[in-house]
Amino acid sequence: MDDDEQARSGSSSPEFSPLNFGEDFAPLPEYKAAGDAALDFSGLLEEPLKLHEDLSAGCGGQLWPAGMLLAKHMLRYHRNELRSARVLELGAGGGIVGLTIAKGCRIDQPLYITDMKDMESLMRHNIDLNELNDRVEARILNWGEPLSEEIVEFKPDIILAADCVYFEPAFPLLLQTLKDLLALTPTATVFFCFKKRRRADMQFIKAARKAFQMAEIEDEDKPIYSRENLFLYALTKK
Template structure:
């Protein structure tokens, strides 16, 4: 019987760039057959005739089953596992399962099932989890090394999704949960006056659930990393207090939507640590697992001590479709931040309506609050074109047509006209920048990013 031990079937990660997708597919299928035989692979291997057409045909239109969404840049620096395909040893060790799977001259009918022995081998199981984690951290350059429009490019992207599914399945075992989490360290350059020290952040990236697509916030995404870089480099631009000077006696109020791992809120708290009075920063999300991981990350970066008994960031649940009205949402926010938060056609409308209720309104002396939104442009896959939907929601109305009727009409009193003006106010793009994709950041389906400043009109 051919060995299915992970140490035998998983290709060396150190030579991943030269490994074809078919070999990785076979390795993942081997893992699945051993540990999760009932889990179905989402990968379709094309035939010689019309490979791209075959790939597209494998995805049934109307199938709304949530697929695993991967951040694509898990950065755990695992050791290079340069094991040979034919070797059965790692660091001089031979696993119990491999011994059991070696052919023997005579096997008793009542001998233990080799697959059961393999599943129970803690060393092999740990190796499989470590390999999958390392594969995630190296997948981006592996995918980028081939034409993304080719059958091989499509296959490699699907294999990344498949690896995440298997890794998430391993996470279903409480004994292995900690092994599949990634602790990631970030160092962001700053340009603030009188300080050249980088902003250091440590985050826990947990596996995305294979069954619940709303748990994507368990990982740090490319948009969030690029946005955080900008907050550090140009704090005065992106976190500038929009209020008139005479109204700055109260703390600046900052809200993060879809905070996920909490990167933006943590960065904001660090770069504004010297502000007096200290800002009130509220990080929000919806999924319970995401909120738990968010709190964990904040506690890691801001441990409470006798000298610092309070945390600069508060965590709350926020439903965009039906936002809360109790504290801290009973008062408007001066700045709202969001990075890569749209994964469904309805999200853009929900976010617009939610921000409309929570962002500081304009006054006679102020233009109101600012909403910064950083979003990935996905060129294919189930999230293709969502950036265009966001553009449609927040686009500035034409000089004629939609804008007609905003001005005070004939016969209206000044008070009535002002009330109508308040009702007709809308959130629109005041600027939008196209940001190029950077090597090593972002997943395969991201062609670039849009960074938008949204205010009241």
Template sequence: MVAISDLTPPRSRSTSVSTTNSDAALPSFESLAPPRPPTTKAAEETHVLVDGLKDVVKLKVDAGPGCGGIAWPAGEVLSRYIAYRHQINPSYLRNKKILELGSGTGLVGIVAGMLEPSAEVWATDQSILLDLMEVNAELNLPTSTTQRRNVHIAEYNWGEQVPSTIPIENIDVVLAADCVYFEPAFPLLVKTLCDLAPIGKEIEILFCWKKRRKADKRFFIMLKKYFNQYIIEDDKSGEKEIYNRQGVNLVKLVRKKQ
């Protein structure tokens, strides 16, 4: 088990407001997205087209809870990748237990659930985003008296114990898109990834992010101690070149055998 104290961010000479004092206590994960009045109106809905799905993905977006309530490019890239993998290998997600971290709008988890009805998906984020994720899950995978929805919405605060509602021992796939954006959360995210992928467990972790700031490199310095990173090379022809030009990267994380 990795302790938060083992993941203290390195000191920096930068005067950026995002730089943290390594001697200061880390904030709780819930404090990283302070509540603000919701901004979504009934008409505010975006559609995401993902090849391999017969329907577009309908999303309500809401900047009120913070940046997590918006659909970001990395989420679309990761969604298209798992759809392509599923297209060329229909058994890819069959009967899998899938966990999405930092789901925000719920996009990637919803796509996984739409692709494979036999999969069980847990889309997770802070409590402030759960209502939005629930609305979007219901928009795309409505429950009925005869059909149970296979996408479950759950609160999961990075760095904390995995909620009892999530079968951590049985998770086969972890999906994470655009989770690298706020320095105080870096150690919490690394600890969470370590908790989900203990040494020796066979698990697939797909991690997608958009390069934005030099400070983000500190996250990958922390991550490198525990995980190897492998650039995804089996995406649809031409896709990687497109999203790389947009500053988006997609990798597979594999826990080191320390």
């Protein structure tokens, strides 16, 4: 299987493991045994979000730093602005960002958390754990593949992507999906949270700058998270 096929199928590759990132920019994520986390984002959530973490289905089975940052940012700055939004999360893993929004932001319609097939049961488990079945739908959305009819009809206008830049062969696939979503809804905004780990990650950012308007988003925690090579961008159609 070549790298592209591997990226699409999500089958295990050494690079898919959070334990296999190069150490040139960041320390390795800590390996965690399966278990439940409870997150209230420094008191921004009245009742903590419960997230089951389990790496057995893939690297999305644990919490990633960009997911934590984007979830907190959405709670802090967009709690009351998403009422009429049509929200879709890409590469959701356990669903941290979408589930946080569903729990803590005012939103009138169900949102979608999406990932590859391997992550489907973890996404559904975390929806159940938080009793968010009426507010969150889990779907398979493989980057680079045509959008499903359901998503095309939904026309997401708030798109979330956290820690989705980590595996080079998937860069063009993610870029294609972002292009497809912004072509579908030209007024959409992608909240894109990224942790720079390797020099190669900048190739994605370079390509994204060519394809989209890319503006850095302000957040009061920026002085802290930028020291960890975390970046928060808003991507819109050029």
